[in-house]
Amino acid sequence: MAYDKFNTLISSAVPLPIENVDTDQIIPARFLKATERKGFGDNLFRDWRYNPDNSPKEDFALNNPRYSGKILVGGKNFGSGSSREHAAWAVYDYGFRVVISSFFADIFRGNCLNIGVLPVQVSPEFLQKIFAAIEADPNTEFKVSLPEQTVSIVTTGESESFDINDYKKGNMTNGFDDIDYLLNIKEGIKEFAKTRPF
Amino acid sequence: MSAKKTLFDKVWDSHVVHQIENGPDVLFIDRHMVHEVTSPVAFLGLKNRNIRVLHPEKTFATADHNTPTINQHLPVEDPLSANQLKMLEENANEYGISYWGLGHEKNGIVHVVGPEYGITLPGATIVCGDSHTSTHGAFGAIAFGIGTSEVEMVLATQCIMQPKPKSMRINITGELQFGVTPKDVALFIISQLTTSGATGYFVEYAGDVFTNMTMEGRMTVCNLSIEMGARGGMIAPDETTFHYVKGREFTPKGEAWDTAMDYWQTLYTDEGAEFHKELTFDGSQIEPMITYGTNPGMGMGISNDIPNAEAVQGGAATYKKSLQYMKFDEGDSMIGKPIDFVFLGSCTNGRIEDFRAFASIVKGRQKADNVTAWLVPGSHKVESAIKEEGILDILTEAGFELREPGCSACLAMNDDKVPPGKLAVSTSNRNFEGRQGPGSRTLLASPLVAAAAAVTGKVTDPRELMEMETA
Numbered sequence: 262m263a264y265d266k267f268n269t270l271i272s273s274a275v276p277l278p279i280e281n282v283d284t285d286q287i288i289p290a291r292f293l294k295a296t297e298r299k300g301f302g303d304n305l306f307r308d309w310r311y312n313p314d315n316s317p318k319e320d321f322a323l324n325n326p327r328y329s330g331k332i333l334v335g336g337k338n339f340g341s342g343s344s345r346e347h348a349a350w351a352v353y354d355y356g357f358r359v360v361i362s363s364f365f366a367d368i369f370r371g372n373c374l375n376i377g378v379l380p381v382q383v384s385p386e387f388l389q390k391i392f393a394a395i396e397a398d399p400n401t402e403f404k405v406s407l408p409e410q411t412v413s414i415v416t417t418g419e420s421e422s423f424d425i426n427d428y429k430k431g432n433m434t435n436g437f438d439d440i441d442y443l444l445n446i447k448e449g450i451k452e453f454a455k456t457r458p459f
Numbered sequence: 460m461s462a463k464k465t466l467f468d469k470v471w472d473s474h475v476v477h478q479i480e481n482g483p484d485v486l487f488i489d490r491h492m493v494h495e496v497t498s499p500v501a502f503l504g505l506k507n508r509n510i511r512v513l514h515p516e517k518t519f520a521t522a523d524h525n526t527p528t529i530n531q532h533l534p535v536e537d538p539l540s541a542n543q544l545k546m547l548e549e550n551a552n553e554y555g556i557s558y559w560g561l562g563h564e565k566n567g568i569v570h571v572v573g574p575e576y577g578i579t580l581p582g583a584t585i586v587c588g589d590s591h592t593s594t595h596g597a598f599g600a601i602a603f604g605i606g607t608s609e610v611e612m613v614l615a616t617q618c619i620m621q622p623k624p625k626s627m628r629i630n631i632t633g634e635l636q637f638g639v640t641p642k643d644v645a646l647f648i649i650s651q652l653t654t655s656g657a658t659g660y661f662v663e664y665a666g667d668v669f670t671n672m673t674m675e676g677r678m679t680v681c682n683l684s685i686e687m688g689a690r691g692g693m694i695a696p697d698e699t700t701f702h703y704v705k706g707r708e709f710t711p712k713g714e715a716w717d718t719a720m721d722y723w724q725t726l727y728t729d730e731g732a733e734f735h736k737e738l739t740f741d742g743s744q745i746e747p748m749i750t751y752g753t754n755p756g757m758g759m760g761i762s763n764d765i766p767n768a769e770a771v772q773g774g775a776a777t778y779k780k781s782l783q784y785m786k787f788d789e790g791d792s793m794i795g796k797p798i799d800f801v802f803l804g805s806c807t808n809g810r811i812e813d814f815r816a817f818a819s820i821v822k823g824r825q826k827a828d829n830v831t832a833w834l835v836p837g838s839h840k841v842e843s844a845i846k847e848e849g850i851l852d853i854l855t856e857a858g859f860e861l862r863e864p865g866c867s868a869c870l871a872m873n874d875d876k877v878p879p880g881k882l883a884v885s886t887s888n889r890n891f892e893g894r895q896g897p898g899s900r901t902l903l904a905s906p907l908v909a910a911a912a913a914v915t916g917k918v919t920d921p922r923e924l925m926e927m928e929t930a
Contacts, residue, residue, distance in 0.1 A: 278776075279776075279777055279780070280773055280774050280777040281654055281655070281754050281773070281777065283754065283889075283891045285870075285889065285891040285892070285893060285894050286891065286892060286893075289893055289897070290870040290871060290872045290894075291871070291872060291897075293496050293497075293524075293872065294496070294525065294537075294539035294540060294542075294543055294872070295499075295539075296499035296500070296503070296542060296543060296546050297499070297500065297503065298500050298503075308892065308893050308897055308898075313879070313897065313898070336774070336777065337655070337773070337774075338654060338655040338658070338688070341654050341655065341688065341754070342590065342889060342891060343589070343590045343604075343870075343889075344497070344588060344589055344590040344592075344604035344605060344606055345496075345497065345606075346497070346500075346588075346606035346607040346608060347607075349606070364655060364658070365658075366655070366658060366688060367624075367658055367659065367688065367690055368590060368604055368605070368606060368690070371606065371609075371621075372606035372608070375606060375608035375609065376608060426481050426482050426483070426622065427480075427481040427482055428479050428481065428482025428483060428620075429482070429483075438608065439608070439609075439612055439620045440504075440508070440608075440611060440612050440615055440616070442620070443485065443612055443615065443616040443618055443620070444510075444615065444616065446476075446477060446485065447513075447616060449476060449477060450476055450485075450487070450513075450616055450617065450618055451513075453476045453487055454487065454514065454617060457487065457489060458711075458715075458718060458719060458722065459489060459580060459583070459711055459715070459719065
């Protein structure tokens with residue numbers, strides 16, 4: 262499914278300064294029973310966000326009215342654990358378009374790129390600057406530029422570049438997905454398949 | 460002379476259909492396994508694009524993640540689970556995919572049944588919408604978990620787009636001590652590397668410890684590769700592998716077998732081939748392991764005390780939050796902590812060898828009264844072997860019941876949920892907060908440690924209950 266095109270985003274951010282945030286926290290397994298990609302944002306961080314009686318946990322960042330925006334900022338090793346794309350869907354469906362961390366788990370990063378959420382990996386030092394800026398003023402805006410591959414703190418102008426391969430950058434910019442690409446080379450794939458022994 | 464290649468290079472390079480400059484490789488997939496939870500949206504994508512499955516004969520579907528483990532002959536009560544199972548069956552039928560649903564004799568956990576029926580082969584590329592697909596690397600396959608968008612890609616084109624990971628070799632030399640199992644080896648490695656220490660890498664396990672390991676043991680180790688962040692792990696195929704694979708239902712036969720063997724015997728890392736990273740550990744130093752925190756990297760030898768925050772890698776705040784969730788303190792001993800649940804099963808430790816190990820300890824003893832035990836075979840084939848080998852009798856006499864196959868309490872999508880605050884010794888793969896049910900607390904360990912906890916009602920060093928084998 263093609264997705265939204267991404268170019269430049271300027272937004273405030275929601276901080277989650279915790280390391281090793283795993284996909285079971287992002288979307289617990291009991292919420293994986295849908296057969297359509299709908300409504301996963303309601304259960305994003307379900308057990309950190311809500312008490313067992315479904316009342317909100319007021320100290321959790323998503324429930325704190327100080328924080329808002331389309332950028333989620335997480336600690337090191339964000340998205341570790343399972344391959345459930347539902348975790349990326351939940352992040353997207355809640356309204357985030359960018360996740361910033363100093364380190365991402367592989368499958369989560371790939372899933373984000375495949376659905377139009379931009380994972381932005383920054384240095385541990387810059388991550389701490391971002392957390393500090395949000396802490397000092399939750400309305401601090403960040404500019405994420407895909408063409409320039411940079412993330413900056415708008416008020417101070419401090420900036421850092423991030424990596425993304427040219428292919429994925431093109432996909433994100435144009436809203437293409439991998440299946441579009443693969444279907445275009447299907448004849449070559451069919452030829453290759455004939456060479457496989459099993 | 461051609462360049463020296465690693466095992467991983469040999470298998471990966473032979474599956475590259477097309478390379479994109481400063482982009483991913485287009486990788487051909489030999490085997491695609493599908494289950495009910497991560498496939499419905501992918502099939503929906505095919506319908507929306509009006510395309511068919513390109514290679515249904517390379518695609519296999521089984522129901523496992525949310526299936527009940529009792530009364531499987533009755534309709535599934537949870538309407539959402541029932542709907543996902545129905546969707547899988549309908550999709551499999553519509554696209555001509557082998558489907559081993561609930562009640563089918565071949566039903567079981569996807570990563571248990573794949574090897575059992577010879578779907579898993581050396582030198583193959585294998586994917587599934589499940590991170591523990593790394594299990595199949597035990598056969599010298601490149602196997603890894605994928606997201607639902609990628610499931611759709613493989614259904615549509617039998618290919619996936621992936622940048623080639625870096626390579627890492629982990630050597631474990633020497634001989635394992637008495638009471639130390641493949642699960643302990645894996646938990647030891649993860650405790651050394653942390654849950655992100657192998658992110659970006661594909662791992663080859665090498666050394667005497669793996670050479671001497673059974674296929675079941677190798678599967679346990681490769682299964683847990685993802686828990687240190689690696690996309691997958693693999694072990695070069697050898698006589699142990701070929702012996703296991705030969706004669707299974709989907710294994711090549713006759714001339715095709717000979718051709719396959721000619722290829723499989725070339726699947727090893729060339730002498731002098733280089734890895735991006737190489738680590739070596741002494742296997743004789745590994746103890747039976749147990750985890751004490753909320754990720755699989757928070758593990759230690761069972762006789763150790765929980766480390767202080769200052770002594771561990773990573774942030775102290777996250778570490779303390781984890782111990783707070785577990786209701787443990789720095790410096791605590793795990794030995795003697797009372798437990799409430801024991802779970803034997805999952806794609807990590809739900810194979811026949813795991814039930815043999817568990818039975819070896821509970822034989823002649825009784826389940827502790829304070830323990831609820833869920834013993835869940837990985838497949839009907841494992842269940843049959845448990846009965847045929849007389850293990851069921853041992854378990855029954857010791858006060859245990861055997862359930863029906865499935866993923867069960869590993870991720871608690873069905874009714875097998877550990878209640879809030881309860882402490883479980885589990886042979887599965889993840890001890891994340893709430894993994895086994897909201898508020899549940901999980902200690903990951905081997906089947907031997909699980910059995911020792913089940914009969915004593917507390918965390919116990921299994922070696923105290925085992926008779927030293929005499930030479």
